[in-house]
Amino acid sequence: MGRAPCCDKAAVKSGPWTAAEDARLVSYVLSHGHGNWRALPKQAGLLRCGKSCRLRWINYLSPDVKRGNFSPEEEEAIIKLHDLLGNKWSKIASRLPGRTDNEIKNVWHTHLKKRLRKHDSMSEPSNNSPQFTSSEANINQVSGHVSHPDNLSGSFPSCENEHGASSMDHETAITSDSSLFIDSKSSNWSEPEKQSPSSSSSSEGESVNDKSTTQNLSGEVGEIPFEPNLDFWDLLDDVSFTYSGVPVSPVFESLDHQVIFAEEENKREVGSWWWLAYLESELGLEATILNANQDE
DNA sequence: AATTCCATCAACCGCCTTACT
DNA sequence: TAGTAAGGCGGTTGATGGAAT
Incomplete structure (x- = not known):
């Protein structure tokens, strides 16, 4: 007898994550946290293994993740x-x-x-x-x-x-x-643009996850088959972002901004904020933010 | 232009560790 | 203390895109 699988392989999806799945996972984690990864997929309405959710969050979706080439x-x-x-x-x-x-x-x-x-x-x-x-x-x-x-x-x-x-x-x-x-x-x-040519892949910084997420933006985003967490989408709708009372451009050109604004006690909060802006950009919603900025 | 080869990286698999009962 | 569940980790694989032929 081998080890029991961590989840029902037949009942879960595998392979690259879609933008809709990403959005659902992020929405859930931001609003509920991830106390129990194994139970999370069911609670979040994802047909994914808990381990897969955890990996996706840690390696890609978490606001703590710094993208771009290695210096x-x-x-x-x-x-x-x-x-x-x-x-x-x-x-x-x-x-x-x-x-x-x-x-x-x-x-x-x-x-x-x-x-x-x-x-x-x-x-x-x-x-x-x-x-x-x-x-x-x-x-x-x-x-x-x-x-x-x-x-x-x-x-x-x-x-x-x-x-x-x-x-x-x-x-x-x-x-x-x-x-x-x-x-x-x-x-x-x-x-990323300052990286030496010998640094890791040159495309990572500008087209994050274009193998999985971006390639799915064409159709699936418009068909997100779940009810998004309202708080999460309210955040995206709120274009008057501020940090410590100071207006902040919501579209970052690089993750360095996360560092610039990161006072130690607020680093995580800002990182989350950056991520939201980033996600909005990835989902093709940056025009909304940019336009809002220009109006100000 | 078509095909093959290679590099990259996201994701999976299975084992180990830790926490809990 | 032992058993179990869940989290964490490292090795590996497969899909993809770009370079080379």
């Missing part, structure tokens, strides 16, 4: 953190505000790993310890970073992490290493 600083941080933590993507993601484990994992496999390998092939492996992979052996060369002191001890080479050894001791050490944490308010965040 050189972020990439360097990933390299450093991977050197220390191995494939602990969620731990790495926790150090990169706005970035998800999935995104980091993809970037690592599609860009950074190759880059390191390439760098490796161009350099002489003069001092490589046998237990280090070639790419790991060059991480310090690329980043100019000296690993955490613990990492230099014989008991904790990088490759141990890579192969699943516990990283808890490391985590504790790393937690106190502020140099390995990208401040969400830091100007190090770069806008």
Whole structure:
């Protein structure tokens, strides 16, 4: 007997999310939260597995998610953190505000790993310890970073992490290493158009999820088969957005605005706000907002 | 212009961990 | 303490678009 499936696979939908599903999920989470992911699909009227809902929210729909290319600083941080933590993507993601484990994992496999390998092939492996992979052996060369002191001890080479050894001791050490944490308010965040060509995919910043959401905008949005949460749509209808009493342009050109307006205690709120504006833009409603702004 | 190959990334799968009873 | 449910995580896959031929 195998493990019981988390949900009835025959009764749930799989594959790319439609704009209507996104809207329904967002509407529900914003108004009710996500106390129970497993129960959420039913309550929200989604024919999706709870896990799928959670993943969709965390990796794409959450206002905390920073879209756009990875800045050189972020990439360097990933390299450093991977050197220390191995494939602990969620731990790495926790150090990169706005970035998800999935995104980091993809970037690592599609860009950074190759880059390191390439760098490796161009350099002489003069001092490589046998237990280090070639790419790991060059991480310090690329980043100019000296690993955490613990990492230099014989008991904790990088490759141990890579192969699943516990990283808890490391985590504790790393937690106190502020140099390995990208401040969400830091100007190090770069806008997509400022990205170096070597950064991750060039299209991500401007056409978010054009494989799933955007491609469905043509027909499904107009046929959203559910009753939208009124509070949620009221927010979208409210074009006189303000933050702390200050009028704010509702259409952001980049997520950096989320950072600009993010006082620590209000960061999440603003992020949610930005997201609403973004969603409206994605759903083709930006004209409404822009026109409203111009009228002011 | 058509076809093939490759890179990218969203999403799925299954295992592990944690919280609760 | 053991059993169970749910959340979380990392590995992997498949669809897609663009580049190369």
